[in-house]
Amino acid sequence: MAPSVAVENLNPKVLKCEYAVRGEIVIHAQRLQQQLQTQPGSLPFDEILYCNIGNPQSLGQKPVTFFREVLALCDHPSLLEKEETKSLFSADAISRAKEILAAIPGRATGAYSHSQGIKGLRDAIAAGIASRDGFPANADDIFVTDGASPGVHMMMQLLLRDEKDGILCPIPQYPLYSASIALHGGTLVPYYLDEKTGWGLEISDLKKQLEDARSKGIDVRALVVINPGNPTGQVLAEDNQCDIVRFCKNEGLVLLADEVYQENIYVDDKKFNSFKKIARSIGYGEDDLPLVSFQSVSKGYYGECGKRGGYMEITGFSAPVREQVYKIASVNLCSNITGQILASLVMNPPKVGDESYAAYKAEKDGILQSLARRAKALEDAFNNLEGISCNKAEGAMYLFPQIHLPQKAIEAAKAANKAPDAFYALRLLESTGIVVVPGSGFGQVSQLNFYIL
Amino acid sequence: MAPSVAVENLNPKVLKCEYAVRGEIVIHAQRLQQQLQTQPGSLPFDEILYCNIGNPQSLGQKPVTFFREVLALCDHPSLLEKEETKSLFSADAISRAKEILAAIPGRATGAYSHSQGIKGLRDAIAAGIASRDGFPANADDIFVTDGASPGVHMMMQLLLRDEKDGILCPIPQYPLYSASIALHGGTLVPYYLDEKTGWGLEISDLKKQLEDARSKGIDVRALVVINPGNPTGQVLAEDNQCDIVRFCKNEGLVLLADEVYQENIYVDDKKFNSFKKIARSIGYGEDDLPLVSFQSVSKGYYGECGKRGGYMEITGFSAPVREQVYKIASVNLCSNITGQILASLVMNPPKVGDESYAAYKAEKDGILQSLARRAKALEDAFNNLEGISCNKAEGAMYLFPQIHLPQKAIEAAKAANKAPDAFYALRLLESTGIVVVPGSGFGQVSQLNFYIL
Numbered sequence: 001m002a003p004s005v006a007v008e009n010l011n012p013k014v015l016k017c018e019y020a021v022r023g024e025i026v027i028h029a030q031r032l033q034q035q036l037q038t039q040p041g042s043l044p045f046d047e048i049l050y051c052n053i054g055n056p057q058s059l060g061q062k063p064v065t066f067f068r069e070v071l072a073l074c075d076h077p078s079l080l081e082k083e084e085t086k087s088l089f090s091a092d093a094i095s096r097a098k099e100i101l102a103a104i105p106g107r108a109t110g111a112y113s114h115s116q117g118i119k120g121l122r123d124a125i126a127a128g129i130a131s132r133d134g135f136p137a138n139a140d141d142i143f144v145t146d147g148a149s150p151g152v153h154m155m156m157q158l159l160l161r162d163e164k165d166g167i168l169c170p171i172p173q174y175p176l177y178s179a180s181i182a183l184h185g186g187t188l189v190p191y192y193l194d195e196k197t198g199w200g201l202e203i204s205d206l207k208k209q210l211e212d213a214r215s216k217g218i219d220v221r222a223l224v225v226i227n228p229g230n231p232t233g234q235v236l237a238e239d240n241q242c243d244i245v246r247f248c249k250n251e252g253l254v255l256l257a258d259e260v261y262q263e264n265i266y267v268d269d270k271k272f273n274s275f276k277k278i279a280r281s282i283g284y285g286e287d288d289l290p291l292v293s294f295q296s297v298s299k300g301y302y303g304e305c306g307k308r309g310g311y312m313e314i315t316g317f318s319a320p321v322r323e324q325v326y327k328i329a330s331v332n333l334c335s336n337i338t339g340q341i342l343a344s345l346v347m348n349p350p351k352v353g354d355e356s357y358a359a360y361k362a363e364k365d366g367i368l369q370s371l372a373r374r375a376k377a378l379e380d381a382f383n384n385l386e387g388i389s390c391n392k393a394e395g396a397m398y399l400f401p402q403i404h405l406p407q408k409a410i411e412a413a414k415a416a417n418k419a420p421d422a423f424y425a426l427r428l429l430e431s432t433g434i435v436v437v438p439g440s441g442f443g444q445v446s447q448l449n450f451y452i453l
Numbered sequence: 454m455a456p457s458v459a460v461e462n463l464n465p466k467v468l469k470c471e472y473a474v475r476g477e478i479v480i481h482a483q484r485l486q487q488q489l490q491t492q493p494g495s496l497p498f499d500e501i502l503y504c505n506i507g508n509p510q511s512l513g514q515k516p517v518t519f520f521r522e523v524l525a526l527c528d529h530p531s532l533l534e535k536e537e538t539k540s541l542f543s544a545d546a547i548s549r550a551k552e553i554l555a556a557i558p559g560r561a562t563g564a565y566s567h568s569q570g571i572k573g574l575r576d577a578i579a580a581g582i583a584s585r586d587g588f589p590a591n592a593d594d595i596f597v598t599d600g601a602s603p604g605v606h607m608m609m610q611l612l613l614r615d616e617k618d619g620i621l622c623p624i625p626q627y628p629l630y631s632a633s634i635a636l637h638g639g640t641l642v643p644y645y646l647d648e649k650t651g652w653g654l655e656i657s658d659l660k661k662q663l664e665d666a667r668s669k670g671i672d673v674r675a676l677v678v679i680n681p682g683n684p685t686g687q688v689l690a691e692d693n694q695c696d697i698v699r700f701c702k703n704e705g706l707v708l709l710a711d712e713v714y715q716e717n718i719y720v721d722d723k724k725f726n727s728f729k730k731i732a733r734s735i736g737y738g739e740d741d742l743p744l745v746s747f748q749s750v751s752k753g754y755y756g757e758c759g760k761r762g763g764y765m766e767i768t769g770f771s772a773p774v775r776e777q778v779y780k781i782a783s784v785n786l787c788s789n790i791t792g793q794i795l796a797s798l799v800m801n802p803p804k805v806g807d808e809s810y811a812a813y814k815a816e817k818d819g820i821l822q823s824l825a826r827r828a829k830a831l832e833d834a835f836n837n838l839e840g841i842s843c844n845k846a847e848g849a850m851y852l853f854p855q856i857h858l859p860q861k862a863i864e865a866a867k868a869a870n871k872a873p874d875a876f877y878a879l880r881l882l883e884s885t886g887i888v889v890v891p892g893s894g895f896g897q898v899s900q901l902n903f904y905i906l
Binding site: 004005006007009010011012013014015017019022030053055056057058059060063065068069071072073075076078079082084085087088105106108109110111112113114115146147149150153157158159160161176179180183184219221252253254290298303304305306307308317318320321324327328330331332333334335336337338339 | 457459460462463464465466467468470472475483506508509510511512513516518521524525528529531532535537538540541558559561562563565566567568600602603606610611612613614632633636637672674705706743751756758759760761770774777780781783784785786787788789790791792
């Protein structure tokens, strides 16, 4: 009998899915790391530097103390009854942990919660959004998730019926989107960010790609915008955002706004505006635009990737559609409570007057200033290197330099049956231990993606 | 323009999916709970009792102290440098936290981990499995997951190509399986547990259902076995398990073994045997049988549902198939680190001689004895009620009594356009505040599913 489970009889959508940020180069890096352990000195470097993904704490960034104090107290609430705790934890971490526990039915941080997340934590998140945007937010619109990725998957699962359903995605794009669209059997409809104009997003190109897809019979369901951009680091201008919102309304598209880098902006002349704020500012209400905003505890200055916390804020969906989202969420019961708590803290950090405020502010500013400094240093370094050019790093956590490879390198890549950028990334890894993602993984050849370590 | 997103244009697989344990009755219960808050005294009860799902800590079960001590220390490692910590935490919790942190690259509990989970934690899990089974286990076979559900989804996503692919599932079944098969577009091939023989699993029925499905052109890919059973509570006999393993090998089926209730056995004459142990005991090696075992931190005596920890142990898959599983796992980056740590603790709890051992043992025994006592009390109570009969509760966390409704009740249900069991469950909720799941949600009419609170 043939093997009951073989690559030939797996779901072809799984086979088609690619995820470059954890792909071939990273697997090779893990092998080299093992080699460094078993045969020290056998490679031209002593350490693997993972710049393939924004994973700040793996490269030494410290977590924000206040957040971790609150998590520890919520994990082990009997600490709150001990006298010694007062000398080990800040007073506002203690009071915040008490507030959070009071908001959890039965103070049970080990119980399944409501499938959208604990109501009291969603209230805190909604208050944080309202204070950020200056427009109201509603806890019923919040779905707390294990990081942003499961939220994106949920939306793809909801919207994609078959390969005739399409999602407009930026190219270059964070490969979560291409992977998720492939897994759910839809079609990625590309639109192109223009490197020459600092990775600008042109509505005319959007329109052209949409019409082109429609002419091929694709029902385009949604537009993905990543702002600040991943992997490109651009920050959208407000008027550009207004145009995008109008475009989605006019064309009947769901706007999927990946806003996980909302705290990561490194230039003075740009600021973050959520798409919800933009939509409300130009007078669009709930019913004008189905809009989903994704946020994550993994990015920003918090960098708590391993805690898997995040949320999506869903507005403009009808009640019956919302019920379907709830149903999908309920099949996984709920997201992890530690991540839920952290999502509420990130959206409602210490305020002026709180005992922890000064220390919190210093940690936050230190991290963001360091990221900005490193972004600039890396940008300058790239632009001083022969054969490399790099746009200004406005935000997010990455640089996406273009590499101009000599013809001989391109031929060597071809001989090795690799894309030139993948070939370069592999040689870079083998010579220096630095792990980057070839631009082709993001849909863009001749680029490398560097986390700004 | 028609609404861009409406129920009519959603993924029909999502619309088809049902998930009774968080379905209509539960949503109605949440409404009543709000009513109790806003209008106290307006209902014939003061409290909603959620027996719809095994969620022990929501009903007052306390977490195991040792586990929570370790989690708190890992969340806030700077505690380990403070003198006061020694008086607040047990010595073995402190040393365990140090061990765990040493196993995490950069001691970073806030970093994404390897997509299968942190290697050192997988080593601990594999050691726990080996010690439980008396057969070796390998950390490379472990995929740490956010509870068991995401593992089940991953397997369905891998195996199901279209509606011509089937999965053999027990009826009654925990509706995660029917929901996941619906979401991934496959076909549920039922086999029937026989209430008369204490929910026995007959190989002859399995064989008949398999052949029947094949005659309809269904390619049956896998067999789901839940042991101890959910919602039925039965514990499979060893010879029955041997037959199941042989059946899967002979028929070329992947065996998906839901073993999340492995610690929940309440009768002296039954014990838990993992399917891997059974397979190895009868001489089957890796290559004889693709086998996936699911475990969760949500069940057992630990009951840590909200922490979303668990793992699947995958054996008998070829390397290229395993790579595809890894790829799916990597698209979600990793499971939450708190859940990963907890999964390692559950499989490697305090041992004789450890400072916490006596307290840990007392907590564990107290919880398991209380569950056993409540299972027996509820079973007796049901069997003493008119019109209700109930099998012996051997394991898991549920009872699944049969209700024999009078004709008039059945007619009233029909008039209300409800299944009789759903009608009864709704009336039970409205009269008493007790939330149970109608048996029809598990594929079995005329039953109710009670969590043994």
